[in-house]
Amino acid sequence: MSAPKRVGQHTLQFANPPVIVATASVVGPKEGEGPLGDTFDMVVDDSYFGEETWEKAERKMLEEAVKMVIAKAQLKPQDIDFLLAGDLLNQTISANYAARTLGIPFLGLYGACSTMYEGMALAAMLIDGGFAHHVVAACSSHYDTAERQYRFPTEQGIQRPPTAQWTVTGAGAVLMAPVGNGPRVTHATIGRVLDVGIKDPNDMGSAMAPAAVDTIVRHFQDTGRGPIDYDLIITGDLGRVGLEIATKLLGEKKYDVSKNYSDCGVLIYDHERQDTHAGGSGCACSAVVFAGHLMGKLNEGRYKRILGVGTGALLSTTATQQGESIPGIGHGVVIEG
Amino acid sequence: MSIVMAFIIGGLICLVGQLIMDLTPYKVTPAHILVGFVTGGAILSALGLYEPLVKIGGAGATIPISGFGHNLAQGTLEAVRARGLIGAFSGGIEAGAVGIAAAVIFGYIMAIIFNPRG
Amino acid sequence: MAGSTKQPGPPKKPLTLAEQVMQQKQTYDQQAYQRLADSVKPRPRVIVNALNAFWIGGVIAALAQVITLIFASAGLNPRDAAAATVIVMVFLGALLTGLGIYDEIGKVAGAGSIIPITGFANSIVAPAMEYKREGFVFGVASRMFTIAGPVLVYGFIVSVLIGLIAYFFS
Structure with missing residues (x-):
């Protein structure tokens, strides 16, 4: 039996390609100072984002990004059929706790740093499959929460090797719908x-x-x-x-x-x-x-x-x-x- | 003069540690370096090879963590001479007590006062 | 092997030729890829890093020597002067970590700021401070020893072994 929405061996071809109605991004200070600084919707000037811990700051960034993308599409949280989100922390706590606040039916994802694209692919499938009108895919990471989980405490005096990478502090969200204006x-x-x-x-x-x-x-x-x-x-x-x-x-x-x-x-x-x-x-x-x-x-x-x-x-x-x-x-x- | 010698000996010990980190595979972390230098310092000291460094370099040889190992070893040897078998167990920890207690107390205080900046 | 008789379960079949070839190929592919990755990867700047470790480690040691001389001139015997110096250096390492300065030094100095006793203090304060949010028992107190713990464990083991050897063989 062939699947009608597939081409070749592993590629999905959407019959009615879903529209990305809006996107939102929240980043930390270092990203704001980077070359793409002025393309982000919100640059937070403190890695704590007014919270007590970095974990709470990351969660708040994710919540803000999701709220912002819904507002940009001139919708309300109750208009969203699914939230697909994930992050890097153990048991994906940023996404789970952000979903607790947002109250949108939630599917938690873990694809490490590929989570955004995993979420976008699944969101497109949900919409093209006729299961949803509005789906938000989102994810977050935070330099300081990732450092302490994967490597050393941030104040440890260590040298990073030249192949090491810097975890981006921020959150991104994408809102998709079956129709509308956008890519x-x-x-x-x-x-x-x-x-x-x-x-x-x-x-x-x-x-x-x-x-x-x-x-x-x-x-x-x-x-x-x-x-x-x-x-x-x-x-x-x-x-x-x-x-x-x-x-x-x-x-x-x-x-x-x-x-x-x-x-x-x-x-x-x-x-x-x-x-x-x-x-x-x-x-x-x-x-x-x-x-x-x-x-x-x-x-x-x-x-x-x-x-x-x-x-x-x-x-x-x-x-x-x-x-x-x-x-x-x-x-x-x-x-x- | 002793300050210059401390600079040279202390610098050389750190240089050896840096070369070990850069020229070995990624698995050698700062924790491994600290553990290696403590045990290495203690063994060299027991063999009588660390004392000359302390004579030349003063704090340059005692302030690196290998000097802590030297301290442990010399404390043990001294205690064995004075108290026999009991000394083998008590000597090292007694000799290291100052550094350990200071690290725990100041570590605790600083951790209470300050928050990490990231 | 004695251990293998205790383990019930399927006997280990010798690999077929095809499986051996597959395994060989996989190892070969991994080695080839590792070579490609190594050719692209930037290397650590060994000489610059070594010089930085040397001079910063040297400065920390020289500072400790100055402190020792001051204590000695104040009338402490050499042993107490050395002990007092350790206390001061540990305090400085802990304070600079709290102020967020020691990790900046560490970026440049590498082993130059890890190996001196100030680095030992840094390795205690950094996790203690970071895990304060997880409470004062499981956070501060237990995390304090993530790096210092192994140092003490191996230091104590070696020192007791040295003591035992000295006792029984001399």
Whole structure:
């Protein structure tokens, strides 16, 4: 039995491509000072966001982003059929507690830093499948909460290796509907979990690049398209190391992406000035760059069609300490302006 | 003069630690460096190889964490001479007591007063 | 092997040739990928880092020497002067961590600020402060020793072993 909304082996083709009605982004001070600073809806000037703890600050950013995206679409929380959200913290507490406040039917997601694209793909499926009118996909991350969970306390005097990435503080939200004005989600290629044996938790770009490349290649094979069919191919948070590896791996497969390929983790910071080493990472990295910068370019008509690939490193400190290697995943979503 | 020697010896001990971190795989974290230098310092001290460094460098050899190991080892050896087998158990911890108590007390106070800035 | 007889369960089948080839290929692919990643990865700046560790570690040691000299000139015997210096240095390390300065020094100094006893103090204050929100027992007090604990454990083990060896072999 064939599935009518699929092309090739793994790619979904939406019959009535859902519309991205609105997006919202909230970021911390460091992201606000970065090159994309003026594309974000809200820049918070204190990493505590007026809360007692960083965990509460992250949760508040996620709540603000969701409320903002609903307000931008001139809707109310009760108009939203589903909230799809996730974050990096254990048991995804930011998303769960934000959903407690918002009172919208909630599906919690965990795709590490690929969560935004996982959410967008699922939101598009819910809408094109006829199960929803309005779906919000959202996610958050916070440098200080991630540091203390995955690495060292923030005041520890340690040197970060040059391959380390800086977790983006912020939250992004995307509101989709079956009709309306805005860019449309036309395809999605769901990622496979790939593990190439990288064990260094300070080198996530190398760990994730093959998964992103796998998704991009399968997407091209399924749709019969190539790099020239896209104004931009953009990965989530491979950083400078992962971007270079991905470019090489795609080159080996005879896909020349040297002109139109970039990475959100590379764009979000000025790496020399902001001491962010290999680039940005975290759920919010691809989320706020999409909600701010990319959405802006799509609405302007500067980009007609982009392929975004949310990348995630599916590690935990327990697995790392037990000597496990780091599996990666990449979810691809095509958005047409 | 002793200040210059402290600078040189203290600097060299830290330089060795930095080279170990940069030239070994990622698995060697600051915690591993601290543990390695304490045990290394204690063993060198027991073999009589650390005392000369202290003679030359003064605080340059005692302030690095390897000096803490030296302190533990010398305390144990002294206590073994004075009290025998009991000394083997009590000596090291007695010798290290000042540093440990200071670290716990000041650590606690600072943790109460200040909040992390991120 | 003695252990294998205790374990019931399917006997370990020898791998077929095809499985061996697959396994070989997988290892080969992982090694090839690791080489590609290594060729792209930026390296730590070994010489710059080493120089920074040297001079900052040296300055901390020199400062400690100055403090020792001051205590000695105030009439303390060498042993007490050294102990008093440790207390002052631990205090300074803890204070600079609380003020949010020590981690900035650490970014440049690396081992230069980890190895001195001020770094030991930093490794105690940083988690204690960070986990204050989780309470004063499970937060501050238990997290205080995430890095200092192993240092003390191995330090004590080695010192007791040294004592035992000295007792039985001399």
